Amino acid sequence: MATSLQPANDQLADDLDAQSGQLRRAEKWFFAGVIITGSVLVGPLGLPVLIYGIYQLRKISKLGRHAVRPWHVSVIGAFAIIDAAANFVGWSFCTFAARTGVGWSFLRDGYGFGFDGFYHVDYGSTFMINGVAGPGEQAFIFMAMFVLWPMRLCAAWAFLKMKRWGFRWMITTTWMLVLFWVGWTTNGLMYFDERFGAIGDPAFGYLGWWLFNSVYILGPVVMVPYLYTVNKELWSEE
Structure with missing residues (x-):
């Protein structure tokens, strides 16, 4: 029984790792955009980065995956x-x-x-x-x-x-x-x-x-x- 469940458990672990990696990347894009945009002098350069990060977080949320926060919290907090x-x-x-x-x-x-x-x-x-x-x-x-x-x-x-x-x-x-x-x-x-x-x-x-x-x-x-x-x-x- 333990042997038959092992592939399923491995697949679940791989899926969770992949989702965690996607979330970390989205968070990095998001916070990089927040920091760059808030710097004023190069602020406009940060807007595409910020928008992309919010988009990635929104996409993760729409797929029903676990996200750090609701997307509207990200928008309000970033602003x-x-x-x-x-x-x-x-x-x-x-x-x-x-x-x-x-x-x-x-x-x-x-x-x-x-x-x-x-x-x-x-x-x-x-x-x-x-x-x-x-x-x-x-x-x-x-x-x-x-x-x-x-x-x-x-x-x-x-x-x-x-x-x-x-x-x-x-x-x-x-x-x-x-x-x-x-x-x-x-x-x-x-x-x-x-x-x-x-x-x-x-x-x-x-x-x-x-x-x-x-x-x-x-x-x-x-x-x-x-x-x-x-x-x-x-x-x-x-």
Whole structure:
């Protein structure tokens, strides 16, 4: 009897090994895409990698095979990491690379010229804290860079690992982001002429500023209904 069952057991073991290998490869593609896309400077190069990784995870799930997480969790978690990483890296340049060619070109002649005239005419004018001289501007950036984005990155990573505390902190940091973006946007628009009027005069104007920032601003708002309707029992690991 043991001899007759041996081929079937070997075949099952081979199938499980193959599925495990497929899952590991899909996870590698997925996380590589998340990291590359979140790096900002080479972000667009990471999008095909990320999409391919999500596609592979989705395909594994549709075939009824065991996956690390539901595909929608992968999408939400990936967006959260990319969003937090992109803002963290971008505002780190704003703060620590203001006197360098990279910071000057990326923020003043790129973002400033195209979307936010305040950065084009005033970037790097402040002492030590860099950025632009609008009251409260760098306070919001420091708040996010040293507190909010690190919290969000940790929460999103644990969220993808299906940790219960990661799910809880995704809810917490999502509401923190809603609060942050309301404050940051209101504070920034107080200097309308410097950003969009005759003083700043960005190439894409007021509408361009909203289009550029809408992904970051509206992303957390979209996540709120998801986090309150998804089955929280999926995150069972402490």
